[in-house]
Amino acid sequence: MMKIDLKTGIIEINGEIIMPGYTFEDFRNTKFYKGQDGIRIIRINDTAQIGENKFIASFFFRNKVLYMISIICVDVEIPFSEEIKRKNIHDNILKNNGLAPESFFDWGNIKSVYDPKGNVCSINIIYNAGM
Incomplete structure (x- = not known):
């Protein structure tokens, strides 16, 4: 479950609480920690559910502070050559939850993106620097 x-900007992923200012040391004290170094992208092994949708989540730290959580809906298999279609799925998920493809808050923003270099679509939850 993910809320x-x-x-x-407080997020709960499968019982673990993440918030603005969350550090790599905080992450080390969770069930998600499996010896990761906090420098590379950390993909969580568990899927998280939001409503009827299942997601994989990845954590991005900068200077040992959480910068972004990237989530990817894995409800449908999409061929590599058609990955851009996942962005439409993500846009609709945000819309169904009352959000635009990019929404701003005091603590940061949430946006649906397509990265053509990596050919990956994701919903990114980005925390403001210095929070």
Whole structure:
């Protein structure tokens, strides 16, 4: 289960609480920690559910502070050559939750993106620097 409080930016992923200012040391004290170094992208092994959709989540740290959580809906298999279609799925998920493809908050923003270099679509939850 994954829940986000849009007012505070506090996220719960499968019972673990993540918030603005969350550090790599905080991450080390969770069930998600499996010896990762906090420098590379950390993909969580568990899937998280939001409503009827299942996601994989990845954590990005900068200077040992959480910068971004990237989630990818894995409800449908999409061929590599058609990955851009996943962005439409993500846009609709955001819309169904009352959000635009990019929404701004005091703590950061949430946006649906397509990265043509990596050929990957994701919903990125980005925390403001210095939070």
